[in-house]
Amino acid sequence: MIFHGGGIVRLSIASMICVCVLWIVLSSPASGQLLTFSKQDLVAYTAQNPFDRLPDGRPKVPDDLIERARGLSSEEVWSVLQEKQFNQQYADAFQVLHPGKTMVGRAFTVQFMPLRGDVADVAEAKAKEHGLKRLMNQTAIDMLQPGDVLVVDLFGKKVNGTIVGDNLFFYVMKATHGGGLVVDGSVRDLDGISEIDMPAYFRAVDPTTIGNVMLTAINVPVRIGGVTVMPGDLVVGDREGIYFIPPQFVQEVLDRSDETHIHDEWTKKKFDEGKYKSSEIYGSPTDPKLQQEYKDYLTRRLDEIHKQRSSKQ
Numbered sequence: 001m002i003f004h005g006g007g008i009v010r011l012s013i014a015s016m017i018c019v020c021v022l023w024i025v026l027s028s029p030a031s032g033q034l035l036t037f038s039k040q041d042l043v044a045y046t047a048q049n050p051f052d053r054l055p056d057g058r059p060k061v062p063d064d065l066i067e068r069a070r071g072l073s074s075e076e077v078w079s080v081l082q083e084k085q086f087n088q089q090y091a092d093a094f095q096v097l098h099p100g101k102t103m104v105g106r107a108f109t110v111q112f113m114p115l116r117g118d119v120a121d122v123a124e125a126k127a128k129e130h131g132l133k134r135l136m137n138q139t140a141i142d143m144l145q146p147g148d149v150l151v152v153d154l155f156g157k158k159v160n161g162t163i164v165g166d167n168l169f170f171y172v173m174k175a176t177h178g179g180g181l182v183v184d185g186s187v188r189d190l191d192g193i194s195e196i197d198m199p200a201y202f203r204a205v206d207p208t209t210i211g212n213v214m215l216t217a218i219n220v221p222v223r224i225g226g227v228t229v230m231p232g233d234l235v236v237g238d239r240e241g242i243y244f245i246p247p248q249f250v251q252e253v254l255d256r257s258d259e260t261h262i263h264d265e266w267t268k269k270k271f272d273e274g275k276y277k278s279s280e281i282y283g284s285p286t287d288p289k290l291q292q293e294y295k296d297y298l299t300r301r302l303d304e305i306h307k308q309r310s311s312k313q
Contacts, residue, residue, distance in 0.1 A: 035111075035217035037231070042219070046232060048248040054106075054145065056219060058232035059247040061106055064309075065234075066147060068254050069104045072236050076257040077243040084249060091225035092241030094182075094201035103199035103237035105149035105179035107229055107244060110140040111216035112154045112185075120214050135215045137163055143218065144175040149235040151244075153222040154185025158204040160211040161185035166192025173198040182235065182242060184224050201237055262301045266294055 037045065039057035049059035074090070081089050127135050141164075144150060150172055154161045164172060164181070166189035172181060178198050186204040187193060193200065219231040227244055229235075234245040245253060270281045270290075285291050 036219050042231060045221075046230060046247065048246070049232070050251070051247055054232070056231075058106060058108075058219065060232070061234045061247055061250055063147065065250055065254060066104050066106075069234060069236055069250070070102045071261070072102070072104075072238075072253065072257055074236075074238055074240045074243060076260050077236060077245060077253055079260075080249060080253045080256055081243070081245070086246065086249070088226050088228070089244050089246075090241055091182075091227045091244075093225070094203060094241065095205070096237075096239055097193065097200040097202075098197070099239035101197075101199045103149060103180035103182075103201070103235065103242070105147050105176065105235055107151045107231055107233040107235050108140075108144055108148040108218075109220060109222045109229055109231050110150065110152045110218055111220060111222050112152070112157075112213045113216050114155070114157075115212045115214050123214065137210055137215065138168070139215060140218050141168060141172060141175070144172060144179075146175070146177040147179055148176045149180040149182060150176070151222060151224060151229055151235065152181075152183040152185060153224060154183055154213065156203055157185045157213065158206050159186075160206075160208045160213065161204070162188040162206055162208060162210050163202075164193075165189035165209075166196065169193045169198070169200070170196050180235065180237065182224060182237070199237060201242055258302060258305055259298065262298050263294075265301070266297050 037057065042057035043053070046059050051062060052060045054060045078090065081087070123135060127133075132139070140152075141150070150163075152163050154163060163183045163185055164187055169181070169187070169189075169192075172179075173196055176198075180198055181187075181200040181202070183200075183202050185202065186206045187200065187202045188205065188207055188209070190205045221231075222229050224242075224244070229244045230246065232247060234247065234250050236243045236245060267282050270276055270285075271278070280286055281290070285294055
């Protein structure tokens with residue numbers, strides 16, 4: 001037994017919501033006694049989602065948009081979310097595995113809490129009644145789907161806060177098709193993990209196995225740093241940190257990023273000509289002729305990009 005499992009999580013806004021609206025006893029052996037949103041509640045709490053949904057009720061950001069999001073920068077995401085007044089969707093200060101590899105996928109959220117024996121004993125007993133031998137990290141890991149990013153609230157735990165070592169990290173990579181891992185906790189077997197081609201963000205590395213924690217909940221709102229992460233959020237991580245984008249903003253973020261890329265492309269072209277001061281070109285040209293030149297360039301390049309994407313569909 002790797003660790004003692006069972007259930008509750010840190011008393012945050014997210015967990016208070018869970019206590020109010022979640023089923024504690026679930027009929028599915030795959031879910032055991034974990035707290036989780038029912039599909040109906042998940043639909044209600046993500047009602048602004050414009051996309052289809054996964055069988056578990058999470059918003060399903062389309063695969064083609066996930067691929068487009070691999071070209072996003074933190075600044076491009078920030079500019080849209082700031083306008084929408086979603087100012088607490090960014091987390092940083094992680095150790096970053098493969099900093100040159102962008103992480104993109106749909107959030108699959110997991111909560112843990114420090115072990116409390118009386119609570120854990122009851123949860124374990126109830127789990128056994130439903131055919132589940134124990135509540136453990138693999139309970140959640142075995143539910144992952146292609147395109148998921150495993151997002152784990154382990155309350156910043158280092159010693160015995162190791163959500164995976166290299167074997168389970170490899171399994172996560174295979175199950176999610178390289179989606180990724182975010183853990184407000186630690187990992188182990190860093191040398192082995194480093195050889196696996198999947199992005200990961202973690203607070204620490206420790207040789208211990210996971211222990212002295214209870215597995216609380218799967219696919220509920222969780223807290224990562226100062227962010228409330230919802231199941232199905234689009235997770236975008238680069239070498240700076242991680243954004244958790246609500247599905248209703250994904251299309252706008254991506255469309256605006258096209259314009260940003262074109263603006264940067266045009267700006268560098270003009271700088272490369274060596275004719276202009278920076279203030280004449282950046283952030284926007286001052287001369288009316290240059291303004292019109294940029295508008296024409298933007299229109300042409302957007303048309304080229306849209307045609308290129310259409311040809312791939």
